[in-house]
Structures are given as C-alpha cells and as structure tokens.
Amino acid sequence: xxxxxxxxxxxxxxxxxxxxxxxxxxxxxxxxxxxxxxxxxxxxxxxxxxxxxxxxxxxxxxxxxxxxxxxxxxxxxxxxxxxxxxxxxxxxxxxxxxxxxxxxxxxxxxx
Amino acid sequence: xxxxxxxxxxxxxxxxxxxxxxxxxxxxxxxxxxxxxxxxxxxxxxxxxxxxxxxxxxxxxxxxxxxxxxxxxxxxxxxxxxxxxxxxxxxxxxxxxxxxxxxxxxxxxxxxxxxxxxxxxxxxxxxxxxxxxxxxxxxxxxxxxxxxxxxxxxxxxxxxxxxxxxxxxxxxxxxxxxxxxxxxxxxxxxxxxxxxxxxxxxxxxxxxxxxx
Numbered sequence: 001x002x003x004x005x006x007x008x009x010x011x012x013x014x015x016x017x018x019x020x021x022x023x024x025x026x027x028x029x030x031x032x033x034x035x036x037x038x039x040x041x042x043x044x045x046x047x048x049x050x051x052x053x054x055x056x057x058x059x060x061x062x063x064x065x066x067x068x069x070x071x072x073x074x075x076x077x078x079x080x081x082x083x084x085x086x087x088x089x090x091x092x093x094x095x096x097x098x099x100x101x102x103x104x105x106x107x108x109x110x111x
Numbered sequence: 112x113x114x115x116x117x118x119x120x121x122x123x124x125x126x127x128x129x130x131x132x133x134x135x136x137x138x139x140x141x142x143x144x145x146x147x148x149x150x151x152x153x154x155x156x157x158x159x160x161x162x163x164x165x166x167x168x169x170x171x172x173x174x175x176x177x178x179x180x181x182x183x184x185x186x187x188x189x190x191x192x193x194x195x196x197x198x199x200x201x202x203x204x205x206x207x208x209x210x211x212x213x214x215x216x217x218x219x220x221x222x223x224x225x226x227x228x229x230x231x232x233x234x235x236x237x238x239x240x241x242x243x244x245x246x247x248x249x250x251x252x253x254x255x256x257x258x259x260x261x262x263x264x265x266x267x268x269x270x271x272x273x274x275x276x277x278x279x280x281x282x283x284x285x286x287x288x289x290x291x292x293x294x295x296x297x298x299x300x301x302x303x304x305x306x307x308x309x310x311x312x313x314x315x316x317x318x319x320x321x322x323x
Contacts, residue, residue: 092147
C-alpha cells in the first residue's frame with residue numbers, strides 16, 4: 001500500500017463522524033433493555049392498568065429514535081436526510097392515527 | 112493525484128453536487144420515505160380492524176358475547192426472542208460498516224455475515240409462527256385479524272428476506288476486497304435498508320403483540 005493510499009484511508013477513517021464502535025455497543029445495550037421493559041409492561045399490564053399501553057408506546061418511540069439517530073446516522077448526517085425521512089414518517093403516522101380514530105372512536109363496530 | 116483530490120475522490124463526504132450530498136444516499140433516503148408510506152398504510156389497516164374480528168382465532172385472550180373466554184394465539188415469549196434477534200442484527204450491521212470503514216476486511220465481512228445470519232434466524236421464527244397459526248386455523252381469509260396480520264408481517268418478512276440476500280452479497284464483496292473503505296457508502300446504504308426494516312419491527316411488535 002503506498003503512503004498516499006494510507007493517508008487517504010486514514011483521512012476517510014478519521015472523517016467518518018458516524019460514532020464509535022463503543023457507542024454502537026452502548027446503543028445496542030439500551031435497545032435490549034428497552035425491549036425487556038416493553039415485554040415486562042405487557043406481563044404487568046394488570047398492575048399498570050391503562051398506563052401499560054402508553055408506556056409501551058413511549059419505550060417503542062425511544063427505541064425508534066435511538067436506531068434512527070445512531071444506527072442510521074441521522075444525528076451526524078445532513079438535516080436534509082432527516083427531512084426526507086421525517087416528512088413521510090409524519091404523514092404515515094397521521095394516516096395510522098386517523099384510521100384508528102375513525103374506526104375505533106368515531107365509528108366503532110357494534111359489539 | 113494529489114492527496115486532497117484523492118481524498119475527495121474516495122470519501123463520500125466530499126461530493127460535488129448541488130446539495131453537497133451524495134445523490135445515491137439522498138435517493139435511498141427518498142426510497143425509505145416511500146417505504147414509510149407503504150408500511151404506514153399496512154399498519155393503518157391493521158389498526159383500523161384491530162379487535163373487530165367476529166370469528167376466531169383471536170390474537171389475544173377474548174371474551175365472547177356468551178361469556179366464553181378464548182385463548183389468544185400470539186406467542187409473546189417466542190416473538191420477544193425473535194425481536195431481540197432482529198435488534199442484535201442491527202448492532203452487527205453497524206459493526207460491519209465500522210469494520211469496512213477502518214479497512215478491516217475480515218471483521219467487516221464477519222459482522223455483515225452475522226447480520227445475514229440473524230436476519231435468517233428472525234425469518235425462521237416467522238416461518239414457524241406462520242405455520243403454527245395456519246395449523247390453528249388462521250389464514251388470510253379466516254377473519255380480519257388474519258388478513259391484516261399476514262399482510263403486515265408478511266410484507267415485513269419479505270423485506271427482511273431481501274435484506275438477508277443484500278447482506279450476503281455485501282459480505283461477499285467485502286470479503287473478496289471488492290468493497291473497501293473507499294466504497295463504504297455501498298455498505299452504509301445497505302445498512303440504511305436493514306435498519307429501516309428493524310425500525311418497522313420496532314413499531315409493529317408493540318402494536319400487534321404487546322398492546323391487546
């Protein structure tokens with residue numbers, strides 16, 4: 001390997017601001033713990049009552065944010081990528097919430 | 112070629128486009144945006160009909176109008192393990208990318224191979240689950256739960272399958288030295304696809320399995 005190539009590779013390595021390997025393992029640990037908490041909420045649903053669903057959704061949102069920010073590198077990348085991702089994500093969320101409200105709150109099936 | 116021009120040619124961070132960003136990466140993020148809408152409609156359909164099946168099998172424990180209690184068919188412990196497997200595969204994906212970026216060919220290929228392996232294990236769990244459900248009478252036609260569940264998780268599984276093939280090809284290219292640090296963007300884009308599939312499951316898992 002020529003010295004110029006080595007320099008180029010070193011340059012690439014040091015300019016890749018995508019978090020360290022240690023960060024990836026730490027985030028992996030958080031994701032595992034958050035998943036365990038989600039599952040615990042499911043099993044302790046009787047004790048948590050109506051809060052269980054809210055807690056599970058909050059934990060799920062936290063996992064979503066961790067993956068998108070650190071593993072998909074949106075924390076380090078251009079904000080244009082964040083916009084290109086979040087705009088359709090917001091639309092999709094609106095559709096999901098809209099359909100859920102329409103079918104379960106405004107016009108629920110008779111039971 | 113001078114040092115600075117060589118760096119510009121090799122590093123994806125230095126691209127002469129109107130946005131200053133690599134067009135391939137921007138295009139892939141746009142594709143992921145369109146995938147958000149695809150899965151948004153599938154999740155919306157599932158949520159719209161959630162709990163509205165008038166005949167079994169039911170996902171969770173259900174009390175029928177005559178007072179009979181029917182057991183749900185979802186296996187939470189099994190799916191919890193498969194969820195953890197998919198989460199670990201995302202960790203392996205970033206470790207693979209990090210390996211490629213620091214020109215560690217062996218570790219890059221190893222972690223990408225592990226990503227493909229764990230993706231395959233997740234698919235194995237899904238095949239087992241679908242087969243079990245089919246045996247207890249849940250088909251696409253049996254009730255609203257069956258139709259929306261198979262459509263949503265089936266589309267997700269198909270995406271995982273494509274991702275596994277993608278990771279196998281990437282691992283082979285890294286192993287043979289055809290993808291090195293100068294082409295690490297190819298692995299990064301593969302990673303975006305894989306993490307998106309993981310993100311979809313992060314949303315789907317609680318909505319289907321954990322919230323009755």
